[in-house]
Amino acid sequence: MTDRYAVIGNPIGHTKSPLIHGLFAEATGQALEYTAIEGPLEPREGFAQTVKAFIAAGGKGMNVTAPFKLHAFELADERSERATLAGAVNAMKFENGRIIAENFDGVGLVRDIEANLQRPMAGKRVLILGAGGAVRGALLPFLAAGPAQLVIANRDVAKAEALVAQVGAGQSLRACGYRELEAMGSFDLVVNATSASLTGQLPPVPPGVFSPAGTAYELAYGKGLTPFLRLARNAGIQGVADGVGMLVEQAAEAFAWWRGVRPDTRAVIDRLTVPLD
Ligand code: NDP
Numbered sequence: 198m199t200d201r202y203a204v205i206g207n208p209i210g211h212t213k214s215p216l217i218h219g220l221f222a223e224a225t226g227q228a229l230e231y232t233a234i235e236g237p238l239e240p241r242e243g244f245a246q247t248v249k250a251f252i253a254a255g256g257k258g259m260n261v262t263a264p265f266k267l268h269a270f271e272l273a274d275e276r277s278e279r280a281t282l283a284g285a286v287n288a289m290k291f292e293n294g295r296i297i298a299e300n301f302d303g304v305g306l307v308r309d310i311e312a313n314l315q316r317p318m319a320g321k322r323v324l325i326l327g328a329g330g331a332v333r334g335a336l337l338p339f340l341a342a343g344p345a346q347l348v349i350a351n352r353d354v355a356k357a358e359a360l361v362a363q364v365g366a367g368q369s370l371r372a373c374g375y376r377e378l379e380a381m382g383s384f385d386l387v388v389n390a391t392s393a394s395l396t397g398q399l400p401p402v403p404p405g406v407f408s409p410a411g412t413a414y415e416l417a418y419g420k421g422l423t424p425f426l427r428l429a430r431n432a433g434i435q436g437v438a439d440g441v442g443m444l445v446e447q448a449a450e451a452f453a454w455w456r457g458v459r460p461d462t463r464a465v466i467d468r469l470t471v472p473l474d
Contacts, residue, residue, distance in 0.1 A: 200229045201255050202455065205236045205247065206262035213469060214260050217448045220468070221460035229257075229456070236265055244268040248289070248296070258290045258455045260448070266330060273298035282363060283334040288451040299454060303335035305447025306388075306416070306440075307342055313442045313466065316386060316412050318342035324384040325349050326400050326425075327391035328357040328372075331416055335390065336364060348384070350375055350402070351391075375401045383408035389415045389425040399424035407432035416440040419471045426473065439473065442466050 204214040210233075218231040234251065237243030244265050251259065261269040269286035270276065274295040280286050286298040310316050323344040325332055328351035339347055349372045351357035357372035364370065373381075384406050391400045394417040402425070407413060413429030418440040422430065426437045445466045453459040 198255050200257045201251070202229055202231045202258045202260075203234045203251060203256065204231075204260040204262060205234045205244075205251075205265055207236050207238055207264065209233045209235045209262070212262065213444065214262075214448060217445055217465055217469070218452060220465050221449065221452045224464070225452075225456070225458050225460050227456050227458065234259075238264070245272050248272060252291045252296075256291055258288065258451070260451060261287050261289065269298060272296060279303060279334065279337050282337055283330065285330045285334060287334070287447065288454065290455060299451070300334045301447040301450035301454075302331055302443070303338035304450055305445075306331075306335050306414075306443040307338040308446045308450075309438075309440075309442035310386065310388075310412070310414060311342065313446070313462075314412065314414075314436070314438055316436070318344045318386060320345050321385035322346045322383075323348070323386045323388070324378070324381075324406055325388045325390050326402060327351055327389070328353070328360050329390070329392065331390045333360060335388075336360065340364065340370065344386075345369060346371075348373060348378075348381065350378055352400070375403070378406055379403050381406070383411065385411045387411065387413050387429065389413070389417075389423075392417075394420060394423035394425055397424065399428060402428070404428060404432045407434050409433040409435075412436040412438070414438050414440070416443065418444055419469075421471065422473050437473065441469050441471070445469065 266285035276298045280300040283300045288299045290297045347370045349357045354374040361372040393400045
């Protein structure tokens, strides 16, 4: 029987995961089937039942997207350190009757910035806007990249502070509100990990945080120049990117974890990229 994988979410019609994993399978010569499953919003235990039915039907692994990342965390038998800090799961592997959980969003993001965009973070000043699920998943991989300073700014400052406290604030890691950014100078990398762009909004970030030689990265993808990327461009930044590379890189991490072979991502990123302008 062909090994089965799926992405589960609700809604799920927009997902690019079957296309991405289909292209990976073709390129690496792996025989697998990858489908999209619309998980039930109610009843609460419906998510677990759907996952267990998939396992019973020969499922080997699943990607998890909104709103089930926390449900998957609860359901797992084993969780990686990254998934534990994030409190959220975006990939599961089913092995010997156990559900093993991972979160590849952060490593995918770091890989896109450092390998694809060629912007190493070591020794740099890095600013992340937002303190939601994506930032929770990104924190450990960002710290591992060795920035000189990592600042997490959020509207709800307590949320950013709680996140930083989980890994231990220090000289190089701090949480703050947007107003405090005014006095912090410019950053080499500014990452918009808020969901503001999904509704065409701009987080209240002062333009002074952008450095012309730096990079502005938007986690949302396929939306062209979002208000955040436009602000960065107007501040003179040439290096702007959206999150399509992150999407493909996190998928590649899951594929490698499941299949033991890491697919090349360049052609898939190019295929999915919607030009910013
Ligand atoms: P969450 O809902 O967990 O968190 C949302 C965050 O955005 C919070 O920090 C919230 O601040 C902040 N926020 C929302 N609206 C505004 C606003 N108008 N101004 C300032 N801050 C705002 O979302 P996620 O962390 O899951 O996702 C964040 C983004 O990342 C989304 O755009 C999502 O699509 C994208 N994403 C992209 C991926 C990819 O592969 N490219 C993967 C995962 C996510 P507060 O706490 O103050 O309310």
